[in-house]
Amino acid sequence: MSTQKATTKDGRYRQWTIVVYPESAPENWRNLLDGQTWIESPLHEKDINPDGTLKKPHWHIIISNQGKISYNQAKEIADMLNGASPQFVQNMVGMVRYLAHIDNPEKAQYDPKKIIGHGIDVDKYLQNAIDIENIICEVEDFIDEFKIIEYARLCRISRMMKEEHPDWHKVISTHTIHFKAYVTSCRHAPAPATTQSEKDF
Numbered sequence: 001m002s003t004q005k006a007t008t009k010d011g012r013y014r015q016w017t018i019v020v021y022p023e024s025a026p027e028n029w030r031n032l033l034d035g036q037t038w039i040e041s042p043l044h045e046k047d048i049n050p051d052g053t054l055k056k057p058h059w060h061i062i063i064s065n066q067g068k069i070s071y072n073q074a075k076e077i078a079d080m081l082n083g084a085s086p087q088f089v090q091n092m093v094g095m096v097r098y099l100a101h102i103d104n105p106e107k108a109q110y111d112p113k114k115i116i117g118h119g120i121d122v123d124k125y126l127q128n129a130i131d132i133e134n135i136i137c138e139v140e141d142f143i144d145e146f147k148i149i150e151y152a153r154l155c156r157i158s159r160m161m162k163e164e165h166p167d168w169h170k171v172i173s174t175h176t177i178h179f180k181a182y183v184t185s186c187r188h189a190p191a192p193a194t195t196q197s198e199k200d201f
Contacts (some may be wrong), residue, residue: 012068015089016077020059024082030118032080037064040100046108059189060099062089064120084095096125102132135171140182149187151180 022043025033028042039062047055063077064087074086089095094103099115101107115122139154148154158169172179 013088014065016063016086018075018078018086019084020081029081042110042114083160091187093125105175151183
């Protein structure tokens with residue numbers, strides 16, 4: 001997640017993120033943010049702790065201000081929502097994508113379409129999300145068709161195919177856990193036979 005605790009000279013930033021819990025938030029917590037420009041995540045109810053237990057359901061919200069505000073000002077908003085301590089947002093694109101764990105395939109996945117912008121255009125931060133999902137599906141189809149069962153072989157092939165599929169290698173190398181798991185499972189549960197001719201790689 002692209003956040004840090006306030007550590008700069010004056011501790012003032014335009015964007016802050018806060019975790020809000022349904023069990024402790026006021027019933028009208030969204031109304032309390034009237035006048036703010038902010039973004040709301042889908043409800044995170046599938047997140048897992050390191051010990052395997054479920055985390056408490058929660059929302060991530062991002063407060064985006066026209067001017068910089070201090071940690072104490074952001075904390076006033078968090079306290080009003082009975083939320084966790086705020087953290088400043090260092091990378092807005094990364095933080096918005098984190099609301100659905102788009103770039104964290106090892107975490108529970110949430111629908112990017114359910115990220116809600118309140119007075120702010122969310123799409124400009126998510127414009128590549130659908131493209132990446134489509135590329136992942138393309139690569140999975142390729143793995144099935146050509147019976148790829150080793151991650152290293154998949155990486156080598158993607159390098160060889162850069163002219164034909166320029167984005168494949170980047171997606172494969174940044175979604176390592178997903179593709180390692182996929183090719184490993186294909187050793188034990190291969191896809192049904194395809195009618196398309198296989199190429200010699």
